Amino acid sequence: MSIAVLSLGESATVKEALARLNESGKGILLLIAGDGRFLRTVTDGDLRRLLLASGSLDETLSNLPRISSVTIPPRYTRQEALGLMQKHGINHLPVVDEANRVVDVLERSRIGEQILLSTPHMGDSELDFIAEAFETNWIAPLGPNVDAFERELAEKVGASHAVALSSGTAAIHLALIMLGVAPGDVVFCSTLTFAASANPIVYQGAEPVFIDSEPESWNMSPEALERALFEAYNAGRLPKAVIVVNLYGQSADMDPIIALCQRYGVPIVEDAAESLGASYKDKPSGTFGAMGIYSFNGNKIITTSGGGMLVTENEDFAKRARFYATQARDPAPHYQHSTIGYNYRMSNILAGVGRGQLRVLDERVNARRRVFNTYRSLLADLQWLHWMPEPSWSRSNHWLSVATLDDDSPIKAKDLITLLSADFIEARPVWKPMHLQPVFAECQYYPHHPASVSDSLFERGICLPSGSNMTDESIDRVVSAIKSVA
Numbered sequence: 001m002s003i004a005v006l007s008l009g010e011s012a013t014v015k016e017a018l019a020r021l022n023e024s025g026k027g028i029l030l031l032i033a034g035d036g037r038f039l040r041t042v043t044d045g046d047l048r049r050l051l052l053a054s055g056s057l058d059e060t061l062s063n064l065p066r067i068s069s070v071t072i073p074p075r076y077t078r079q080e081a082l083g084l085m086q087k088h089g090i091n092h093l094p095v096v097d098e099a100n101r102v103v104d105v106l107e108r109s110r111i112g113e114q115i116l117l118s119t120p121h122m123g124d125s126e127l128d129f130i131a132e133a134f135e136t137n138w139i140a141p142l143g144p145n146v147d148a149f150e151r152e153l154a155e156k157v158g159a160s161h162a163v164a165l166s167s168g169t170a171a172i173h174l175a176l177i178m179l180g181v182a183p184g185d186v187v188f189c190s191t192l193t194f195a196a197s198a199n200p201i202v203y204q205g206a207e208p209v210f211i212d213s214e215p216e217s218w219n220m221s222p223e224a225l226e227r228a229l230f231e232a233y234n235a236g237r238l239p240k241a242v243i244v245v246n247l248y249g250q251s252a253d254m255d256p257i258i259a260l261c262q263r264y265g266v267p268i269v270e271d272a273a274e275s276l277g278a279s280y281k282d283k284p285s286g287t288f289g290a291m292g293i294y295s296f297n298g299n300k301i302i303t304t305s306g307g308g309m310l311v312t313e314n315e316d317f318a319k320r321a322r323f324y325a326t327q328a329r330d331p332a333p334h335y336q337h338s339t340i341g342y343n344y345r346m347s348n349i350l351a352g353v354g355r356g357q358l359r360v361l362d363e364r365v366n367a368r369r370r371v372f373n374t375y376r377s378l379l380a381d382l383q384w385l386h387w388m389p390e391p392s393w394s395r396s397n398h399w400l401s402v403a404t405l406d407d408d409s410p411i412k413a414k415d416l417i418t419l420l421s422a423d424f425i426e427a428r429p430v431w432k433p434m435h436l437q438p439v440f441a442e443c444q445y446y447p448h449h450p451a452s453v454s455d456s457l458f459e460r461g462i463c464l465p466s467g468s469n470m471t472d473e474s475i476d477r478v479v480s481a482i483k484s485v486a
């Protein structure tokens with residue numbers, strides 16, 4: 001808000017003040033002394049009382065009573081400012097510096113604006129696809145939008161088959177079922193991920209073994225994987241599958257991982273829930289394993305509010321996944337079942353949202369990459385802040401903008417998160433690794449050599465607001481909040 005347009009001296013008349021109030025439209029003025037010091041705020045009501053008492057529009061503001069208005073010093077948090085406004089029932093709060101000069105005026109209607117980590121961002125065509133589903137009464141699960149979404153996504157990532165599902169977790173679960181994972185089996189999984197990557201291993205009664213990250217991409221360490229495979233081979237307990245996660249929109253270093261898995265004959269499930277639209281050596285992320293999975297959960301780069309997709313080159317996997325996802329109904333009219341199935345299919349309505357979202361995927365990737373690059377350049381002078389690296393073989397979708405803080409940074413990651421939250425900015429720690437989760441405490445873990453990389457990323461990492469719909473103003477707010485600690 002422009003301070004000049006709100007500022008008036010004591011010699012100003014009621015008439016001038018009313019005209020100024022009218023002009024600014026803010027409902028508040030600042031009474032400023034000849035030497036620039038702040039005296040008090042002036043509202044409509046103050047002017048009305050002055051006018052009633054004197055009976056003249058030419059009365060000057062010097063006759064206003066000298067009350068002391070509520071102000072806040074420049075290093076405020078939004079939480080403090082909002083608290084003061086609520087407490088005093090005021091809608092404007094002057095920010096006053098040590099020399100008693102107004103440097104800003106905060107507005108209650110704007111001070112509470114939250115900047116969230118990652119919010120849905122709809123395009124122009126989602127509603128059209130939903131409307132079509134309504135008009136044709138294809139509200140039931142399955143239908144033309146589901147078929148089209150599968151076809152369009154498969155084409156987008158260059159996969160032969162895609163199966164639309166109710167969630168990314170369901171997609172991982174079905175992938176493990178396709179690979180025959182059963183009680184007593186072992187499945188390897190990246191440790192630095194969201195629990196949904198690993199939970200389906202346990203659904204199948206199998207045992208997860210967690211593999212650390214390497215520092216170059218923060219994804220599965222080929223070195224730790226090699227050790228784990230070698231030991232498993234010697235113990236006669238090779239895993240049934242390796243779930244490779246592409247963290248925060250960046251592919252793992254697939255070539256060495258694929259080479260290792262091929263050497264031991266172990267299939268890969270690629271958890272690309274966070275990396276749709278990213279690529280590894282120019283090939284779309286999610287298309288490297290026996291099966292890949294994507295998520296369309298509300299916080300992902302594109303969303304159907306909830307949903308997932310399984311992609312594969314193997315027609316048999318795709319057919320069987322569809323079969324299991326629709327309650328494993330045998331081809332008979334009388335509801336016959338020879339195996340246990342699941343209700344995992346995507347609805348035709350949500351697939352309509354997905355089709356619309358897929359059309360803006362490239363824009364969403366570019367927008368998230370821009371958010372990341374803007375943070376990086378605006379915060380370049382903070383030596384203690386290190387951005388998630390992007391190796392030359394990777395084109396990340398930068399689903400989240402993530403950084404780590406040095407040991408000698410002026411603040412710890414968790415305190416920075418608290419500080420940002422007092423400014424209504426949602427930041428999060430890096431995923432808590434699976435091998436540190438109470439529920440997986442008994443599971444085996446292979447750290448990268450010599451020390452665990454994921455432990456350190458968890459301790460020092462911070463995920464910043466990264467939505468594709470973030471304005472420059474919001475990015476600037478995050479940047480200044482971080483700079484304020486330096």
Ligand SMILES: *Cc1c(COP(=O)(O)O)cnc(C)c1O
Nearest residue numbers: 167168169194196197273295297
């Ligand atoms: C979101 C996510 C999932 C789960 O996807 P849902 O659609 O929410 O079930 C799995 N793995 C990772 C890495 C994720 O980020």
